[in-house]
Amino acid sequence: MRWAWAEVNLEAVAHNVRLIRDVVAPSVVWAVVKADAYGHGAVPVARAALSAGAEGLCVALVSEGIELRAAGLTAPILILSQSPSEEFDLVVAHQLTPTVYCRESIEALAQAAARAGQADYPVHLKIDTGMHRVGAAPEHGVELADAIAAHPQLELQGVFTHLALADQPDSASNGRQLALFNDVVDALIAAGHEPTLVHVANSAGALGIAASRRGLVRLGIAMYGAEPGPGVAALCTELRPALSLRAKVSFVKTVAAGEGISYGLRHVFADATTVATVPLGYADGVPRRLFDVGGEVLIGGVRRRIVGVVTMDQLMVDCGNDMVSVGDEVVLIGRQTHEALTDEIRAEEWAVRLGTIAYEILCGISRRIERHYP
Numbered sequence: 001m002r003w004a005w006a007e008v009n010l011e012a013v014a015h016n017v018r019l020i021r022d023v024v025a026p027s028v029v030w031a032v033v034k035a036d037a038y039g040h041g042a043v044p045v046a047r048a049a050l051s052a053g054a055e056g057l058c059v060a061l062v063s064e065g066i067e068l069r070a071a072g073l074t075a076p077i078l079i080l081s082q083s084p085s086e087e088f089d090l091v092v093a094h095q096l097t098p099t100v101y102c103r104e105s106i107e108a109l110a111q112a113a114a115r116a117g118q119a120d121y122p123v124h125l126k127i128d129t130g131m132h133r134v135g136a137a138p139e140h141g142v143e144l145a146d147a148i149a150a151h152p153q154l155e156l157q158g159v160f161t162h163l164a165l166a167d168q169p170d171s172a173s174n175g176r177q178l179a180l181f182n183d184v185v186d187a188l189i190a191a192g193h194e195p196t197l198v199h200v201a202n203s204a205g206a207l208g209i210a211a212s213r214r215g216l217v218r219l220g221i222a223m224y225g226a227e228p229g230p231g232v233a234a235l236c237t238e239l240r241p242a243l244s245l246r247a248k249v250s251f252v253k254t255v256a257a258g259e260g261i262s263y264g265l266r267h268v269f270a271d272a273t274t275v276a277t278v279p280l281g282y283a284d285g286v287p288r289r290l291f292d293v294g295g296e297v298l299i300g301g302v303r304r305r306i307v308g309v310v311t312m313d314q315l316m317v318d319c320g321n322d323m324v325s326v327g328d329e330v331v332l333i334g335r336q337t338h339e340a341l342t343d344e345i346r347a348e349e350w351a352v353r354l355g356t357i358a359y360e361i362l363c364g365i366s367r368r369i370e371r372h373y374p
């Protein structure tokens, strides 16, 4: 009932999955639904992605995998980083696919699989080819694969890496990472290992670096219809944004010339101005700073400036001399059509203004905002 909500268009998610599937075939798509599907709702997005042809899911946390299993999803679920070994019993109990990159974890995982009476439990080995976040050094790839193979409870199902500059497809760094990774895969095969799922690409790799597609692509941001970065924007024109952030005007008044507005009275009106109050703020994921960087919203199909700092639960909008009424629709992110007027504000626009990426904007829309699935 709150006058601020997010609408998630699952048909857009499905469209984006089908689009990328066609681009990357014969590689398959696994949908990255960590962080509550980048703020879109993990369970509904996972269902939509699987129905549109994704063959697996990826999460960051064991709890995220458990949420999907509790909802009845049976597709493979890869945990993208090594989990704390205390969680391995839960991993196995929920049939989640763990990632490993050190020996202690392999031993602990084998014990968890043994306790659960499992044999050939699928495991993915992550290699750090240059991003230097997580993963085994390339020279340790074979030794770790041997350690996995030494346990009948485990099976090396996959090997993967992650590109640091996938959103700059022409960067030499991508070639270096791919060459290092190919050497590791070749060495694994030469040592008698047969990982069936070899993967590298995220969205930007899937779209812009054909050599990174391999057996599957881990599709995140593009599934939500947002660009991975400006360097691949030209490849994203057919994606459909899935999320819009909407509200209704909660209060309207005229503020006199010379008056300031919001905390600090940092915006002062030159003329008497109609001001609409919109009932969401930084506790909902609208950064306080959006005022300082020229943030706008749509009301009546027209862009209007946010005036005064965004407060915790409310923000104010300059409506000039226009007629605006309590209950009018406000679009913060998304498209609005009003009579002959139509305009769109994308998460990418906020990202450019705020010096960040669309990922952070979308993930930042807080749990206080209910997600609707029309």
Ligand SMILES: Cc1ncc(COP(=O)(O)O)c(C=O)c1O
Binding pocket: 032, 080, 162, 201, 202, 203, 204, 218, 219, 220, 221, 222, 228
């Ligand atoms: C290891 C890994 N693979 C794939 C993805 C998906 O990336 P994107 O959202 O850019 O498609 C992520 C997301 O951060 C990731 O950490």
